[in-house]
Amino acid sequence: TIDPQRLWDTLMETAQIGGTPKGGICRVTLTDLDRQIRDWFRVECEALGCSVGIDTMGNMFAVRPGKRDDIAPIAMGSHLDTQPTGGKFDGVLGVLAGLEVMRTLHDLGYETNAPIMLVNWTNEEGARFAPSMLGAGVHAGLYAPDMAEAITDRDGVSLREALEGIGYRGDVPVGQTRFSAMFELHIEQGPILEAEGKSIGIVTGVQGMRWYDITLTGRESHTGTTPMKLRRNALLGAARLIEHVDAIAHAHAPHAVGTVGMVEVRPNSRNVIPGEVFLTVDFRHPETAVLEAMETALHQAIDAVAGEIGLAAEHRRVTDNPPVVFDTDCIEAVRRGTQQAGYESREMLSGAGHDATYTAAIAPTAMIFVPCENGLSHNEAENATFADCGAGAQVLLNAVLDYDTR
Amino acid sequence: TIDPQRLWDTLMETAQIGGTPKGGICRVTLTDLDRQIRDWFRVECEALGCSVGIDTMGNMFAVRPGKRDDIAPIAMGSHLDTQPTGGKFDGVLGVLAGLEVMRTLHDLGYETNAPIMLVNWTNEEGARFAPSMLGAGVHAGLYAPDMAEAITDRDGVSLREALEGIGYRGDVPVGQTRFSAMFELHIEQGPILEAEGKSIGIVTGVQGMRWYDITLTGRESHTGTTPMKLRRNALLGAARLIEHVDAIAHAHAPHAVGTVGMVEVRPNSRNVIPGEVFLTVDFRHPETAVLEAMETALHQAIDAVAGEIGLAAEHRRVTDNPPVVFDTDCIEAVRRGTQQAGYESREMLSGAGHDATYTAAIAPTAMIFVPCENGLSHNEAENATFADCGAGAQVLLNAVLDYDTR
Numbered sequence: 001t002i003d004p005q006r007l008w009d010t011l012m013e014t015a016q017i018g019g020t021p022k023g024g025i026c027r028v029t030l031t032d033l034d035r036q037i038r039d040w041f042r043v044e045c046e047a048l049g050c051s052v053g054i055d056t057m058g059n060m061f062a063v064r065p066g067k068r069d070d071i072a073p074i075a076m077g078s079h080l081d082t083q084p085t086g087g088k089f090d091g092v093l094g095v096l097a098g099l100e101v102m103r104t105l106h107d108l109g110y111e112t113n114a115p116i117m118l119v120n121w122t123n124e125e126g127a128r129f130a131p132s133m134l135g136a137g138v139h140a141g142l143y144a145p146d147m148a149e150a151i152t153d154r155d156g157v158s159l160r161e162a163l164e165g166i167g168y169r170g171d172v173p174v175g176q177t178r179f180s181a182m183f184e185l186h187i188e189q190g191p192i193l194e195a196e197g198k199s200i201g202i203v204t205g206v207q208g209m210r211w212y213d214i215t216l217t218g219r220e221s222h223t224g225t226t227p228m229k230l231r232r233n234a235l236l237g238a239a240r241l242i243e244h245v246d247a248i249a250h251a252h253a254p255h256a257v258g259t260v261g262m263v264e265v266r267p268n269s270r271n272v273i274p275g276e277v278f279l280t281v282d283f284r285h286p287e288t289a290v291l292e293a294m295e296t297a298l299h300q301a302i303d304a305v306a307g308e309i310g311l312a313a314e315h316r317r318v319t320d321n322p323p324v325v326f327d328t329d330c331i332e333a334v335r336r337g338t339q340q341a342g343y344e345s346r347e348m349l350s351g352a353g354h355d356a357t358y359t360a361a362i363a364p365t366a367m368i369f370v371p372c373e374n375g376l377s378h379n380e381a382e383n384a385t386f387a388d389c390g391a392g393a394q395v396l397l398n399a400v401l402d403y404d405t406r
Numbered sequence: 407t408i409d410p411q412r413l414w415d416t417l418m419e420t421a422q423i424g425g426t427p428k429g430g431i432c433r434v435t436l437t438d439l440d441r442q443i444r445d446w447f448r449v450e451c452e453a454l455g456c457s458v459g460i461d462t463m464g465n466m467f468a469v470r471p472g473k474r475d476d477i478a479p480i481a482m483g484s485h486l487d488t489q490p491t492g493g494k495f496d497g498v499l500g501v502l503a504g505l506e507v508m509r510t511l512h513d514l515g516y517e518t519n520a521p522i523m524l525v526n527w528t529n530e531e532g533a534r535f536a537p538s539m540l541g542a543g544v545h546a547g548l549y550a551p552d553m554a555e556a557i558t559d560r561d562g563v564s565l566r567e568a569l570e571g572i573g574y575r576g577d578v579p580v581g582q583t584r585f586s587a588m589f590e591l592h593i594e595q596g597p598i599l600e601a602e603g604k605s606i607g608i609v610t611g612v613q614g615m616r617w618y619d620i621t622l623t624g625r626e627s628h629t630g631t632t633p634m635k636l637r638r639n640a641l642l643g644a645a646r647l648i649e650h651v652d653a654i655a656h657a658h659a660p661h662a663v664g665t666v667g668m669v670e671v672r673p674n675s676r677n678v679i680p681g682e683v684f685l686t687v688d689f690r691h692p693e694t695a696v697l698e699a700m701e702t703a704l705h706q707a708i709d710a711v712a713g714e715i716g717l718a719a720e721h722r723r724v725t726d727n728p729p730v731v732f733d734t735d736c737i738e739a740v741r742r743g744t745q746q747a748g749y750e751s752r753e754m755l756s757g758a759g760h761d762a763t764y765t766a767a768i769a770p771t772a773m774i775f776v777p778c779e780n781g782l783s784h785n786e787a788e789n790a791t792f793a794d795c796g797a798g799a800q801v802l803l804n805a806v807l808d809y810d811t812r
C-alpha cells in the first residue's frame with residue numbers, strides 16, 4: 001500500500017514552487033517555475049533508479065525497469081504545469097501519485113513484469129499556448145511537431161523558444177516513446193463525486209470539446225465626441241457574443257457548457273471606443289452532433305452581432321476534441337483496483353480534457369477521479385482531502401499492478 | 407501671418423517620435439518617447455529665447471518676455487502625450503501651433519505687451535494615469551499634488567516614479583506659474599465642423615464628463631466541468647453592463663454618450679470561467695442633471711446584474727468634470743481673430759475634455775477647434791488638413807494678439 005502522508009507532504013512541498021498567497025499555484029508551462037519543478041521531478045525519479053528521457057516537446061518519461069524488457073512500459077502520469085491562478089491538485093496529483101507508486105514499488109523492491117513509466121506531459125493547461133494537452137497531443141500524432149513548436153503565446157514567444165529557454169527541448173523525437181497502457185489519476189474538477197459522497201470515479205470517457213478564436217473589428221474613436229449613432233464599438237459586439245455563448249449552452253441543457261474565458265480589448269483606454277476585441281469560446285458536450293449544432297449557432301451569432309454593429313469578424317476553430325471512449329481492459333483494471341481497496345465509486349465521463357484524452361488514441365487508457373471541494377478547479381482555492389488523494393494513489397497502484405499481472 | 411508649411415513640417419517631423427506603422431503616434435505620457443519629445447520641445451523654445459520652467463507635475467512652461475513684466479503672461483498650449491494608438495494631431499497641434507506662433511513673433515521681432523507663454527501639460531490623455539488632464543487639473547487646484555503623484559498605472563508604477571524616471575519632475579511648485587489667459591487650439595475630434603464645411607470652431611464651453619471604475623467578482627472555475635447553473639461568471643456580468651451603458655446613453659439621446667473603454671479579465675484563460683473583471687465607464691452630457699440621471703441608472707444596472715449572476719460589485723466615480731463655460735473676453739478674442747482671417751466658423755461646445763477645461767477654473771480661457779477627417783480621433787488614422795491646421799494656428803496668433811492689445 002502507498003503512503004498517503006508521504007504523498008501529501010510531497011504535494012504540499014512542491015506547491016511552494018509557484019505558490020500563491022491565496023494557496024494556489026501559478027506555474028505556467030515553460031516558465032522558470034516550470035523548469036524548477038521539472039528539475040525537481042527528474043532528480044526524484046533518478047533517485048528511485050529510473051532513467052528519465054525528455055522528448056523534443058519537453059515531455060518527461062521516467063522509466064523503472066521490469067522483469068521483461070520486451071514489452072512496452074505501463075504508463076502513469078499527468079502534468080505539473082498549472083493555470084495562472086491554478087490550484088494545488090489539478091495535474092500535479094496525477095504526477096505525484098505516480099511518484100508515490102514508484103516510491104512504494106522501490107521501497108518494497110517489487111519487480112513488475114512490464115517496466116513502469118511516469119510521464120509529465122508538457123502544456124496540458126493550454127493557458128499560455130493553445131491548444132491544451134499539447135504535449136500529449138503531439139505525442140499521439142494529433143498535432144504536427146512543427147505546428148506545435150511554432151505556436152506562440154500572447155506575447156509572441158513560440159513554444160520552441162520557450163522550451164529552449166528553460167532547457168527542456170529534449171533529444172528524444174516526440175512520439176517515439178512507447179507504452180502499452182496509460183493510467184491517469186486526476187481530481188474530478190466538477191461537483192458529482194462530492195455530491196454523492198464517493199471517493200473514486202472510474203472514468204469511462206471524456207466529453208467532446210471545441211475551442212474558437214474570434215476577432216471583432218470596429219472603429220476606434222473618441223468616447224466624448226463620437227455620437228452614439230456613428231459608433232462601431234467592437235466591445236459592444238463582444239458583449240453580445242458573450243451573452244450568445246451563454247444562451248447557446250443553456251439551449252442545449254443539461255449537458256452543454258459554453259464559456260468566453262479570454263477577452264483582449266484594443267486599445268483598452270478609458271476614452272477610446274474599442275476598435276478591436278479578441279475573445280475565445282469554449283464549448284463542451286458528450287455528443288458530436290450537439291457540438292456541431294452549437295458551432296452553427298455560434299456562427300449565426302457572430303454574423304448577427306457583426307451585422308447589427310457594423311463590425312468585421314474573423315473566427316476559427318482552434319481545437320476540436322471529439323468525445324473519447326476509454327479502453328475496456330484499462331477501465332476494468334481501475335474497477336478491480338477500486339474494489340480491492342474497498343472505496344465507494346461510480347463510473348462517469350470526464351467534463352475536462354486530460355492528457356489521457358490524447359493517449360487514448362495510441363494506447364489503452366483509462367482515468368481515475370477523486371473528488372475536489374465544491375467541484376472547484378482552475379481556482380487557487382481548489383482543494384482535495386488527504387484521504388481522497390491517498391485513495392486515488394492506492395487505486396492507481398492497484399490498477400497498474402492489476403494490468404501488469406493480467 | 408504664421409507659416410503653415412513650417413507648422414506642417416514640424417507636425418510631421420515630430421510625429422516620428424513614437425510614430426506607428428499605421429501613421430499614428432504612440433507616445434504615452436511619461437514614457438521614454440514622451441521624454442524625447444519634451445527634450446525636443448525645450449530645445450526649440452530655448453532657441454527662440456524663451457525660458458522654460460518645469461513644475462513638479464512635469465508641466466512645461468516656455469515664456470517669451472513682453473514689454474511689461476508686471477502682467478502675467480498670456481498662455482497658449484495643449485499636450486504632447488498621446489493615446490496608445492493615437493493620431494498625429496490630438497494635443498500636438500495645439501502645442502506646435504503655439505510654437506509656430508512663437509516662431510512667427512520671433513521672426514518679426516514682434517514685442518507683445520504681456521509675456522507670451524507656451525505650455526505642454528502632463529498626462530492630458532489619461533490613458534496611462536487616470537484621471538485625464540491631470541497636469542492642468544493639479545495646476546488649477548482641482549486635484550491635490552500628493553494624490554496625483556500617488557496615482558499608479560495598471561502596472562503599479564506611480565506618476566511620481568514615472569516623472570522621476572524620465573527626469574521631468576521639475577522644481578517649480580505646481581500651481582505657482584501664473585498666466586492671465588489661456589488659449590488652446592485643438593482638433594474637434596468629432597464630426598460637426600467637417601459636416602458643415604467650416605474651418606474654425608469657436609468653443610464656448612465643454613460638456614460634463616464622469617468616469618467610473620467597476621470591479622465585478624464572481625467565482626473562477628473550470629469551463630468544462632462546471633454546470634451552467636452553478637456558475638458565477640464575472641465576464642457575463644461585464645457583458646451585461648456594457649449593454650446597459652450603451653442603453654443608458656441611448657435613453658438620453660441625442661446628446662448623451664456612454665462607453666466602456668477598458669476591460670481586464672482575470673485570469674483571462676480560455677478554460678477558466680472569469681472570476682474577476684475590471685471595467686471603466688465614461689459618460690458625457692452638457693447638463694449636470696442628465697449626468698446625475700445616468701449615474702443613477704448605472705448604479706441600478708450594476709445592482710441588477712450583480713444580483714442576476716451572484717456577483718460582488720465594487721464601483722466608484724473616479725472623475726467628475728462638470729460642464730464648463732469659457733470666458734466671454736477670450737471667446738470674443740477668438741471670434742475677432744477668426745473674422746480678421748476670414749474663415750468660416752461656428753460656435754460650439756467641446757465633446758472632449760481638454761487642458762482648457764481645467765485652466766478655465768483659474769484664468770480666462772477659450773478654445774479654437776479645427777475639423778478632423780470623419781470626426782475621427784483617438785485613432786491612428788486621425789487626420790486634419792494642411793489648410794485647417796494653418797487656419798487654426800493663424801486664429802491662435804490673432805486671438806492672442808487681440809487679447810494682448812485689448
Ligand SMILES: NC(=O)NCCC(=O)O
Binds near residue numbers: 132630
Ligand atoms: N483538466 C484540465 O483542466 N485540462 C485542460 C483542458 C481542458 O480545459 O479541459
Ligand SMILES: NC(=O)NCCC(=O)O
Binds near residue numbers: 532539757759
Ligand atoms: N481631448 C481629449 O482627448 N482629452 C482627453 C480627455 C477626454 O477623454 O475628453
